[in-house]
Amino acid sequence: xxxxxxxxxxxxxxxxxxxxxxxxxxxxxxxxKAFVGLDGRTILRRxxxxxxxxxxxxxxxxxxxxxxxxxxxxxxxxxxxxHDLVSVVAGGQTRQASVAAGLAAVWPDVExxxxxxxxxxxxxxxxxxxxxxxxEAGAVAALPxxxxxxxxxxxxxxxxxxxxxxxxxxxxxxPQGFRRSVLxxxxxxxxxxxxxxxxxxxxxxGVIVTVPGDDHAFKxxxxxxxxxxxxxxxxxxxxxxxxxxxxxxxxIGTDVHAFGGDGDLWLAGLEWPGExxxxxxxxxxxxxxxxxxxxxxxxxxxxxxTHFGTSAPEYAGAHAGAFLARTxxxxxxxxxxxxxxxxxxxANRPRFAARRAEAExxxxxxxxxxxxxSATTTDGLGFTGAGEGVSAFAVxxxxxxxxxxA
Ligand code: CTP
Ligand code: MG
Numbered sequence: 001x002x003x004x005x006x007x008x009x010x011x012x013x014x015x016x017x018x019x020x021x022x023x024x025x026x027x028x029x030x031x032x033k034a035f036v037g038l039d040g041r042t043i044l045r046r047x048x049x050x051x052x053x054x055x056x057x058x059x060x061x062x063x064x065x066x067x068x069x070x071x072x073x074x075x076x077x078x079x080x081x082x083h084d085l086v087s088v089v090a091g092g093q094t095r096q097a098s099v100a101a102g103l104a105a106v107w108p109d110v111e112x113x114x115x116x117x118x119x120x121x122x123x124x125x126x127x128x129x130x131x132x133x134x135x136e137a138g139a140v141a142a143l144p145x146x147x148x149x150x151x152x153x154x155x156x157x158x159x160x161x162x163x164x165x166x167x168x169x170x171x172x173x174x175p176q177g178f179r180r181s182v183l184x185x186x187x188x189x190x191x192x193x194x195x196x197x198x199x200x201x202x203x204x205x206g207v208i209v210t211v212p213g214d215d216h217a218f219k220x221x222x223x224x225x226x227x228x229x230x231x232x233x234x235x236x237x238x239x240x241x242x243x244x245x246x247x248x249x250x251x252i253g254t255d256v257h258a259f260g261g262d263g264d265l266w267l268a269g270l271e272w273p274g275e276x277x278x279x280x281x282x283x284x285x286x287x288x289x290x291x292x293x294x295x296x297x298x299x300x301x302x303x304x305x306t307h308f309g310t311s312a313p314e315y316a317g318a319h320a321g322a323f324l325a326r327t328x329x330x331x332x333x334x335x336x337x338x339x340x341x342x343x344x345x346x347a348n349r350p351r352f353a354a355r356r357a358e359a360e361x362x363x364x365x366x367x368x369x370x371x372x373x374s375a376t377t378t379d380g381l382g383f384t385g386a387g388e389g390v391s392a393f394a395v396x397x398x399x400x401x402x403x404x405x406a
């Protein structure tokens with residue numbers, strides 16, 4: 001069954017299928033694994049809280065057929081105000097059948113599908129962000145991996161047959177992300193059972209890029225894993241204390257444009273009638289462009305050319321609002337929220353004093369975070385002093401959205 005979201009809310013372009021329909025034989029906890037308690041919360045609820053702290057997405061929970069109601073309760077508790085994003089469907093005999101059931105409930109507008117094991121309940125939201133960023137950068141499939149630490153041997157009948165070079169090996173985690181059309185096609189043509197979706201897509205010829213996984217994305221499989229997860233959420237373990245806190249990150253951006261464009265000046269998100277225009281691929285708004293570079297740099301997402309270059313013709317002639325709104329979306333999808341931005345313009349004109357507050361309001365609204373604007377002249381020195389153009393310098397702070405609670 002395909003549901004559609006209420007009409008007034010933004011329609012996500014991402015869906016996360018959370019598979020939770022397994023029985024948990026190896027855990028042996030007397031209940032399906034996803035419904036075993038970690039603290040006051042089940043494994044499923046904890047997994048979904050991590051999902052909701054990540055990029056905005058439709059969330060499809062796949063539960064055992066006789067646990068759909070319990071799963072819906074957990075999902076609504078985890079989703080809070082965004083319960084419109086969640087649906088619950090019954091799973092199948094195998095993980096692959098469960099994913100297929102989830103895929104059938106993905107909304108029509110969704111472009112990227114992430115498949116995630118509920119059993120990886122403590123996966124940090126930033127891992128979701130990295131997978132989405134890889135897909136948005138053009139990958140058809142993205143897999144979080146960790147390097148293999150143990151020395152690996154090939155064995156047969158209780159005897160070591162060969163050593164295996166671990167440098168060419170990686171341990172696969174979830175969420176595994178796919179362009180929706182690729183995953184749909186792989187599932188439509190699946191003729192064998194695979195242990196994960198990356199294997200299925202690879203069997204149908206797709207190239208899968210890797211992104212860094214995370215120690216906290218381990219799969220709760222055995223009683224020892226459950227103990228580890230319980231210690232982590234209780235904050236009682238040396239392991240939790242040893243994991244570094246998620247620090248805010250800063251980025252810097254500068255931009256320069258020369259006077260000589262057509263029409264009126266656009267600068268700091270404002271139109272300045274009667275002022276000479278700046279020359280540029282878009283509107284030449286050096287202030288907006290410096291902010292974009294600073295914010296992208298803070299989130300480690302490249303620079304303005306990575307996302308708004310000449311291969312993105314829709315940004316030719318675009319104004320600050322379009323650049324900043326898209327930048328915010330990119331950064332939030334990568335698992336950050338924007339803290340604040342400070343930007344300084346160096347120019348003889350326009351004179352900012354009378355419109356500084358207006359510029360701050362426009363830029364802050366577009367970016368969804370406070371933007372402070374200051375302006376200075378350069379005492380007649382340099383190209384700004386000579387009135388040939390303007391420079392802008394921006395510093396941005398971004399904050400990782402959510403890490404496993406101590
Ligand atoms: N899964 C599923 N449907 C299945 C089998 C597994 O949705 N028929 C899900 C599990 O709920 C889990 C994920 O796939 O979140 C990874 O599977 P695994 O860790 O093997 O979980 P279980 O199959 O429940 O555990 P076990 O193999 O020990 O029985
Ligand atoms: Mg299993």
